[in-house]
Each structure stands twice: as structure tokens, then as C-alpha cells.
Amino acid sequence: MVDALVEIHRVLAPGGILVDARPDSRVSAYAERRKPRGFQRFGIVKTSRLELANDRASDRAIARAVRDELFKRRRRGRFWHLVPFSDLAELRKYLREHLRFVHRAEWVVDAATRNRHSNDQFVIRRAVRYELLEACPPDS
Numbered sequence: 001m002v003d004a005l006v007e008i009h010r011v012l013a014p015g016g017i018l019v020d021a022r023p024d025s026r027v028s029a030y031a032e033r034r035k036p037r038g039f040q041r042f043g044i045v046k047t048s049r050l051e052l053a054n055d056r057a058s059d060r061a062i063a064r065a066v067r068d069e070l071f072k073r074r075r076r077g078r079f080w081h082l083v084p085f086s087d088l089a090e091l092r093k094y095l096r097e098h099l100r101f102v103h104r105a106e107w108v109v110d111a112a113t114r115n116r117h118s119n120d121q122f123v124i125r126r127a128v129r130y131e132l133l134e135a136c137p138p139d140s
Helices: 002-011 049-067 088-097 111-116
Strands: 017-023 029-034 039-045 071-085 122-135
Touching: 002 049, 017 049, 039 122, 049 071, 049 122, 071 088, 088 122
Parallel strands: none
Antiparallel strands: 017 122, 029 039, 029 122, 071 122
16 A cells, blocks of 8 residues: 555655545444434444554555655544435345455344334444545655
């Protein structure tokens, strides 16, 4: 990723903005049931070990690009992204096939509650962090 950041810096005009936005694996994702008003947490969805390692490598690459004065940090934050599902079976299928998450949620409600609401709509609520990075002028 460091090479990609060097190439981005090369083609981005000084003062140009790079938006780095990616899932925030430092924060757990949640499996939630949609209610008429709001959501009910049903489980915790953890990030796979491989993706945790990839995220740490990305963090190090950004830190290096800032340390090497390719970019200046301008703003950062987090927002929540909802991934919708028509029912609990669809959410479970998604987890089995998705590479970012472990394949099973850690349920915080009992099996009877899951069965009772299995046809309700669900979401995975996951954190996305972003950072605005300003390209520094190249060394003369």
C-alpha cells in the first residue's frame, strides 16, 4: 500500500485531497433487527484475523506516508454503515460468504428470540473510518 500512496502523491496536485475510507476493525460490527423505531442488537460480528492484519498494514502505510511528508492529515472521523437483509437467514448466508467477517455472529439473544424474529428485517451495522489527507508539495 505504501507504493500506491507514493503513486497517488505523484499524480495528485499539491494541496489535493486523498480520501481514505475503510471499514474500522477496531470497532465491532453488530447484527441488529429492524424495529418500527430503531434497532435491537442480536449479535456481535467480529473481523477475521486476516482482515485485522490487512487493516493494521494499511494503518502503518498511512502513518508512513504522513511521516515521510507525502500527506498532511486534515480531518478524520467515523460513521456507521448499515448493510440491510430481508431476514436472518440472508444475514447468516452473507456472513458465511463474506471474507471480512468471521462466519458466525456471537449472539446476545437466545435461540428462541432469534427463531421468533427470524423473518424480520436485519442489518449489519459496521463502522467506517475516514481520513482526509492533503498532498504535500514534492521536495525540490
